[in-house]
Amino acid sequence: MAKVLLINPIVREEDVPKHIPYGIALLAAIADKKGHQVQIFDANAWRVGDEVLRQVINADDWDVIGVGGLITTYGHVKRICRIVKEERPKSFLVLGGGVLTSMPREIMTWIPQIDLGVVGEAFITFPVVLEKIDARDYNFSETLGVCFRDGSGNPHLTKVRPNILDLDCLPYPAWDFLPLDIYFENSQGLFSEEIFTSKKRMDINGSLGCNLVCRYCWHLGTTGDMVIEPDEKGENDVRFSYGRNIRYHSPRYIVEMVKTLVSKHGIDFASFIDENMMTMHVFSKQKWLFELSELWIKEGLQPTCRRDGVPHDENCRGVHWAGTSHAGLADKKSLAAMYEAGCSHLVYGIESFSPKILKKLGKGSTAQANFRAIKECLEVGIKPIPNVIIGFPEEDFTTIRETAEGMIEMGMYAKPHFATPYPGSQWYYNYKKSIINQYDGDLEKFILELGDASSITAVISHKFSAMDLIGLQQIIYLRDLRLLNQAEKHWAKSDSTIEPVAVHEESFNFISKKVQAPIEEEKRASI
Numbered sequence: 001m002a003k004v005l006l007i008n009p010i011v012r013e014e015d016v017p018k019h020i021p022y023g024i025a026l027l028a029a030i031a032d033k034k035g036h037q038v039q040i041f042d043a044n045a046w047r048v049g050d051e052v053l054r055q056v057i058n059a060d061d062w063d064v065i066g067v068g069g070l071i072t073t074y075g076h077v078k079r080i081c082r083i084v085k086e087e088r089p090k091s092f093l094v095l096g097g098g099v100l101t102s103m104p105r106e107i108m109t110w111i112p113q114i115d116l117g118v119v120g121e122a123f124i125t126f127p128v129v130l131e132k133i134d135a136r137d138y139n140f141s142e143t144l145g146v147c148f149r150d151g152s153g154n155p156h157l158t159k160v161r162p163n164i165l166d167l168d169c170l171p172y173p174a175w176d177f178l179p180l181d182i183y184f185e186n187s188q189g190l191f192s193e194e195i196f197t198s199k200k201r202m203d204i205n206g207s208l209g210c211n212l213v214c215r216y217c218w219h220l221g222t223t224g225d226m227v228i229e230p231d232e233k234g235e236n237d238v239r240f241s242y243g244r245n246i247r248y249h250s251p252r253y254i255v256e257m258v259k260t261l262v263s264k265h266g267i268d269f270a271s272f273i274d275e276n277m278m279t280m281h282v283f284s285k286q287k288w289l290f291e292l293s294e295l296w297i298k299e300g301l302q303p304t305c306r307r308d309g310v311p312h313d314e315n316c317r318g319v320h321w322a323g324t325s326h327a328g329l330a331d332k333k334s335l336a337a338m339y340e341a342g343c344s345h346l347v348y349g350i351e352s353f354s355p356k357i358l359k360k361l362g363k364g365s366t367a368q369a370n371f372r373a374i375k376e377c378l379e380v381g382i383k384p385i386p387n388v389i390i391g392f393p394e395e396d397f398t399t400i401r402e403t404a405e406g407m408i409e410m411g412m413y414a415k416p417h418f419a420t421p422y423p424g425s426q427w428y429y430n431y432k433k434s435i436i437n438q439y440d441g442d443l444e445k446f447i448l449e450l451g452d453a454s455s456i457t458a459v460i461s462h463k464f465s466a467m468d469l470i471g472l473q474q475i476i477y478l479r480d481l482r483l484l485n486q487a488e489k490h491w492a493k494s495d496s497t498i499e500p501v502a503v504h505e506e507s508f509n510f511i512s513k514k515v516q517a518p519i520e521e522e523k524r525a526s527i
Contacts, residue, residue, distance in 0.1 A: 001035045002063040002134045004028075005056070005091075007084075008042045009069045009076040012452060016186045017045045020203050022273060023097060023222075024068055025173030027126050030527055033171055034127050036134075040174070043076070045182040050083060057087040064133055066126070068097030068118075071218075071423050072450045078111050085113040092133055096122050101220045102423035103447075104147040105237060108155035110444050116140060117147035117155070119238065121163050121222050123170065123527055157236035160228045162518035163245045167208065168253045169524040172260060175202075180265060187269065192383040193312050194269065194303070194320040194344035201269035202261050206292075207248035210275040211283060212326070213362040214349075216389070218424030219244075223275065224517050231508050239508065240424060241515035248280045251292040255299050258319060262301070269344075272323030276349075282329050289334050293341035296321075303342045320344045325384075327373035328365035335380045345383035348373060353406025354399035357392050362426075367406060374410055386412055389453070390476065391419040391461045391469045393427070393504065397488040404476050404484060415477040417453040418469060421460050429507035431460045438501070462500040 006028055008021035024040060032038045041056045057065070065084050067077055077099055084093050096118035100107050104119050118125050125145040132140070140148040145161030164170075180202075187201035195201065209223040219225045224245025231237045249257075261267045274280065281289040296302060296319075303318030305311065312320075325346040335343075352358055353367045377384040388407070390400065407414065421428040421435060428435070432443075435458040439445040449457045456466050464472065475483045506512075 001037060002130050003060055004031055004036050004038045004064045004066065004130065005060070005062045006038065006040045006066045006068075007053075007080055008040065008044050009067065009073040009080060010044045010047065011069065011073055017047070017182055018186045019271075019273065020173070020175070020178055020180070020183055021069075022173055022203055022205055023122075024066075025175060025178060026170060027066070027068075027122060028174040028177050029171040030123060030127055031130055032174060033527075034130065036130055038174070038177070040177040042178055043080070045179045050079070053080065053083055054087050057084055057091075062088060062091045064094060064130060065091045066094045066096065068095065068099065068122075070098045071102055071447065072452065074099055074107075074450065075448045081111045081113040092116070092138075094118060094126075094129060096126070098218065098220050098222065098424065100147070101222060101226070101238065102218060103238075104157060105155050105235075106443065108147055108149070112153065115149070118145060119147055119157065119228075120145050120161055120220070120226055121224075123164055125161050127527075157228050157238070159236075160226060160518060162520050163224045163247070164524060164527070165247070165520040166523040167247050167249045169526050171527065172257055175261070175265065191322065191347075191385050192344040194316075195322065197312070197314055197316075198269040198320070200265060200267045201271060202265070202267045203271050203273050204254065204257060204261075205249075205274060206254050206272050206277065206323075207246075207274045207280045209244055209246040210279050211244045211246050212276065212279060212364060213242045213426075215360075215362045215426040216392070216419055216421070218422045218428075220424045224519065226517050227515055237509065239511055239515070240426070240429075241511040241513060243514045243516040245517055245519045246280070246283050248284070248288060251288065251295045254292060255295045255301065258296075258301060259299060262319060268319060270319055270321040272321065274324060276326050277323040277346075278326040278329040278334075281334060286334070290337050293337040293343075296341040301342065302340075306340055306342050318342060322346065324349075325373070325377075326363075326365065328363070328369040330373045330377065332376045332380060335377055335382055339380045339382050343382055345385055346377060347385045347387060348377075350374075350386040351389045352392070352399065352403050354402040356394060357399050357403075360392070360394055367402070370406065371410065374412070386414050388414045388416040388476070389419050390416045390472055391456075391459065391464065393419075393460050393462050393502065395419075395461050396463055397484070397491070400472055400476065401481070401484055404479055404481060407476070408479050413477070413479070415454070416473050418456045418473070419460055420450070420453040421458055422450065423447070426510050426512070427460055429510035430504050431458070431502050432507060433505055434458070434460070434502040458502075460502045462502060463498075465501055
């Protein structure tokens with residue numbers, strides 16, 4: 001069996017480690033179940049520097065060293081890969097996750113140390129790769145879902161691996177391989193009283209995918225919308241579309257997983273890291289969240305403050321939870337059931353209060369839905385956490401004002417994020433040439449700067465520059481309409497002379513229609 005070291009890169013160096021590497025922990029559990037010897041070095045949790053990383057890499061004669069993460073971890077991933085090959089040149093280096101899947105050929109070119117890339121969902125591909133390496137078979141040209149190198153080191157994509165049909169076939173993540181005490185130390189949050197008093201919060205994942213087509217959101221093969229086809233040069237490349245493979249765990253699987261976390265680790269809060277729980281609920285024909293909430297109570301996970309109808313305090317027992325929602329899909333009956341089961345807060349992608357912007361997003365929501373969802377969420381007792389974004393392609397002073405006025409009307413304060421064209425999103429491909437121009441022809445510089453959209457990177461707004469957007473962010477945060485009116489008055493004479501920073505173009509890598517990605521036809525008993 002193979003000796004496997006999995007490395008989780010640093011996420012958000014400016015913040016403390018808060019979220020376990022769920023995908024890596026799942027792959028570790030799968031590999032361990034297959035009999036491989038697996039260890040995880042969680043660089044994000046430990047934050048101990050490159051010298052300790054070198055010690056870990058030299059701690060054993062690893063057959064495989066695997067790295068994975070979001071595209072925002074690219075800088076650290078690149079450094080890890082370089083160090084791996086400096087210290088262990090004979091170890092087989094595999095990279096996967098969103099950092100690779102969104103742009104595999106570019107990443108394999110920029111990081112020449114990578115031996116193999118796993119593209120898309122890795123639940124089946126990774127154990128296949130380990131089996132081949134264990135057999136000393138390094139020919140991956142016929143292996144689905146990988147990016148391999150030819151004899152000259154050039155990367156080539158194989159055909160896409162179908163997504164698994166039933167998420168319940170997955171084992172629970174290998175929590176025991178992670179330094180959970182570090183994550184538990186950072187359990188608290190400011191979103192609600194319940195998470196503020198949490199002592200042991202844990203991330204869980206109830207679903208994969210989202211059937212919305214938000215043009216700023218990345219949708220990768222891991223969530224089920226990727227196909228691989230030859231480009232104009234005849235080379236396979238990834239293509240994303242409005243196709244979606246929507247999958248969610250059964251309420252029984254989720255509740256049993258949380259009960260296991262309670263018995264083994266004593267958790268008191270579960271954060272759902274799903275893309276959007278409410279879209280799953282709608283996809284299930286309005287059943288999923290009701291069944292989950294009912295089972296949460298039946299199996300004894302309901303917090304005692306909700307059971308007894310008393311204010312929450314440090315004496316409360318049970319498991320509170322939180323997740324994501326959609327203003328246009330949330331309804332009061334579902335929210336009330338969630339509250340009763342222990343839901344404390346929901347993160348809403350409000351984005352904007354401008355009808356013009358919301359119509360163009362592909363989100364399927366309206367300003368009226370935003371107002372209603374926030375109001376109803378508060379009425380049932382769940383805290384709505386709004387996410388606001390500025391800098392959309394069609395953004396102008398009217399849309400900015402509508403968002404500021406909406407926030408004032410709702411008594412809402414938020415510092416907006418910037419519309420950021422993450423690789424895997426429609427707007428990344430539509431504005432790729434403009435992005436490259438903004439970084440003096442060097443796309444990798446843009447990838448190295450990507451973070452959580454609280455800082456500005458590439459601009460996709462047709463009207464506003466980075467300087468304008470930074471100022472508008474502060475104006476909206478302050479909800480200062482006087483400054484906004486002053487800025488618009490100053491700008492008025494410039495409309496006819498200012499050239500747009502970003503220009504929309506079509507791209508091979510994005511298909512503006514539904515192209516269904518492959519998915520398995522039958523359920524698996526287990527992986």
